[in-house]
Amino acid sequence: MSILADSFRVAWIDLAFIKRNILVVLVTSLVTPALYIVAFGYGFGSGAEVEGFEYIAFMIPGVISISTMTSCFNNVAQKVMVQRTYYRSFDELFLCSMKPLSVILGKSWAGMIRSIISCTVLYAIGLIITKDMQFSLQAVAVILLSCLTYALMGVVAGMMSNSHLTLNLFTTLVITPMSFLSGTIFSLEALPEIAQGILYVLPLSHTTECIRSTILGTEFPWISLAITLVYAVAFVLVSRHLVMKGRNRYG
Amino acid sequence: MTDDIIIRGKGITKKFGDFTAVDNIDVEVRRGEIFGFLGPNGAGKTTTIRIMTTLIPPTSGEIEIEGHTVKGLDDPVKEKVGIIQQHIALDNDVSVRENIRYHAILHRIPRKEAKERMDRLINMMGLEPYLDRMAINLSGGWKRRVAIVNALIHDPSILVMDEPTAGLDTQSRHMLWKLIRELNSHGTTVFVTTHYMDEAEELCDRIAIIDHGKIIAQGTPEELCRELGSFAVEYVTEGSDKQYRYFHERSEALQFRDSLPEGAQVTTRNTNLEDVFLELTGRENTQAVQEVEYRI
Numbered sequence A: 001m002s003i004l005a006d007s008f009r010v011a012w013i014d015l016a017f018i019k020r021n022i023l024v025v026l027v028t029s030l031v032t033p034a035l036y037i038v039a040f041g042y043g044f045g046s047g048a049e050v051e052g053f054e055y056i057a058f059m060i061p062g063v064i065s066i067s068t069m070t071s072c073f074n075n076v077a078q079k080v081m082v083q084r085t086y087y088r089s090f091d092e093l094f095l096c097s098m099k100p101l102s103v104i105l106g107k108s109w110a111g112m113i114r115s116i117i118s119c120t121v122l123y124a125i126g127l128i129i130t131k132d133m134q135f136s137l138q139a140v141a142v143i144l145l146s147c148l149t150y151a152l153m154g155v156v157a158g159m160m161s162n163s164h165l166t167l168n169l170f171t172t173l174v175i176t177p178m179s180f181l182s183g184t185i186f187s188l189e190a191l192p193e194i195a196q197g198i199l200y201v202l203p204l205s206h207t208t209e210c211i212r213s214t215i216l217g218t219e220f221p222w223i224s225l226a227i228t229l230v231y232a233v234a235f236v237l238v239s240r241h242l243v244m245k246g247r248n249r250y251g
Numbered sequence B: 001m002t003d004d005i006i007i008r009g010k011g012i013t014k015k016f017g018d019f020t021a022v023d024n025i026d027v028e029v030r031r032g033e034i035f036g037f038l039g040p041n042g043a044g045k046t047t048t049i050r051i052m053t054t055l056i057p058p059t060s061g062e063i064e065i066e067g068h069t070v071k072g073l074d075d076p077v078k079e080k081v082g083i084i085q086q087h088i089a090l091d092n093d094v095s096v097r098e099n100i101r102y103h104a105i106l107h108r109i110p111r112k113e114a115k116e117r118m119d120r121l122i123n124m125m126g127l128e129p130y131l132d133r134m135a136i137n138l139s140g141g142w143k144r145r146v147a148i149v150n151a152l153i154h155d156p157s158i159l160v161m162d163e164p165t166a167g168l169d170t171q172s173r174h175m176l177w178k179l180i181r182e183l184n185s186h187g188t189t190v191f192v193t194t195h196y197m198d199e200a201e202e203l204c205d206r207i208a209i210i211d212h213g214k215i216i217a218q219g220t221p222e223e224l225c226r227e228l229g230s231f232a233v234e235y236v237t238e239g240s241d242k243q244y245r246y247f248h249e250r251s252e253a254l255q256f257r258d259s260l261p262e263g264a265q266v267t268t269r270n271t272n273l274e275d276v277f278l279e280l281t282g283r284e285n286t287q288a289v290q291e292v293e294y295r296i
């Protein structure tokens, strides 16, 4: 697959960056999820039960889902935006004969790696501290899909914004509210119906559903999987459009 | 006839909103030549170059490289082109070596060959002491050298340079001229923009002058000078700024000089490219003066 091989060529420089800064990358990938577990798991949920599971077993899959989103999105969007507008090195990718899809996927990989580190640690901690969580390959698959979806969303945002300011605005208005409200650390049912309706349209509710059901062994929400896939495809199409239009260059 | 044109832009137009930066121009660069592209600030040089090298899509028009119309971002013919952009385009958060290797990887150069080329180009540019520095820590001139290595790593048959000598010290500039000539003598076609007329006159086989997004003159430096008049008379009369007149015949120039009033300061000399440029684009180019740095 030349598209895939090319995408790893595109990713090479970001992987070189991770290799060079591995310690910092590890620390940043681990501290936030650990904080979630301590703050919500122990601080506020000990002893409680949600939807028939220990709260911590309900919450950790939610935190995994949050990590796939925030970590992938932030890393990818920042990198793409900075390389476009500040380094202007993004341009140079288009001197090579390269399919837009290779560039889009290539820009996703490095962000995904950082997120996968967080998720692995979270999943491992969960398996150790609660019996309600189980290991399953389906869970690994949906976690990877979720990472890819949010990395692609990061590509779109990185291509659309020309400064840290606009990117931060998007994070504050969309990413952060979504990460707390989408049934991640408390059940969606606790919210008013209108809010539930809005959140049902957003992707995080669905990736959370998929990840949680595969980890807790409940019935798999196929609709949520379908909606996640629709989001992933939509992000690919939008970023492809932006690349073709010449949006990859600054200004 | 077509196959000695190595890169051709046909009817290129680029609009940014309502503003037409490049207005339906045709550019033809012949195989093996050094082609100079001159124009005041904001004339549309960089935009044209970015379109010709397929970095940005034109609003309308077509690019032909080696007689092949470029179709799509993954057209293999793009690999024939190397570009040194006006703005340094390096990944600042990794080392110089990694920046160079990245370009070799992007161009799919086999590892062994890539290493040989990297060593040769790094040596040529004297970059060895800087390889392990972060790109951001290099001075402007050294960053440009890295950009030159990046542009040459895949051995392009057309090298496009957007103001390559801007900001370089005299030594580096001479080094670059030498490099351009050397590459050219080995068959590389060079397409270069510059604001230094002496440089253009010295290096370029042919020149195009662009102003307000339109090509207003094209030819060899000699042809352009001849068109304007090969003999220049520069004179200052009382209470006026320096004025210029151009003549096709030396006798006409001398006759004009003699007709000037007593006490005028007069110089007669050969017309140079700077004269041509200034006459064609206006000695006081208001657009260039007003040109807002859109990049800020």
Ligand SMILES: Nc1ncnc2c1ncn2[C@@H]1O[C@H](COP(=O)(O)OP(=O)(O)OP(=O)(O)O)[C@@H](O)[C@H]1O
Binding pocket: A250, A251, B016, B021, B039, B040, B041, B042, B043, B044, B045, B046, B047, B048, B086, B292, B294
């Ligand atoms: N992305 C953009 N958005 C809006 N306007 C642009 C953009 N890029 C270029 N322009 C405008 O197009 C015109 C031509 O710009 P260009 O960079 O091609 O000029 P130039 O001839 O290279 O000038 P210089 O000698 O200063 O490098 C300028 O007026 C510039 O402001």
Ligand SMILES: [Mg+2]
Binding pocket: B045, B046, B047, B086, B162
């Ligand atoms: Mg320019």
